[in-house]
Amino acid sequence: MKAYVYNFESRKVIAVILGDNEQTIEDKYDECFDSYATSLTYSPEFDDVNVLVRDDNFKVIVASE
Known part of the structure; x- marks a missing residue:
């Protein structure tokens, strides 16, 4: 699974977090x-x-449980 982190003002993507599920990705975020x-x-x-x-x-950030 993949999630995109972006700067709220510029809307520019600054990172992609890869993880097995939403909870793992959100914890890493x-x-x-x-x-x-x-x-x-x-x-x-x-x-x-x-x-x-x-x-x-x-x-690119890999989140793990």
């Missing part, structure tokens, strides 16, 4: 990111108005 500046989504939309911005400079 809480551990690594500030929820006041970032957000998490499982179903991103890219390159349109008010959606996420693609960026090739993102981290």
Whole structure:
């Protein structure tokens, strides 16, 4: 399973978290990111108005139980 972490203001993807389930991914998100500046989504939309911005400079994080 895959989730995208993005900057709330710029909407730029800053990380992708890979994990076996939502709980594992969300625990890793809480551990690594500030929820006041970032957000998490499982179903991103890219390159349109008010959606996420693609960026090739993102981290890949593997979450494990």
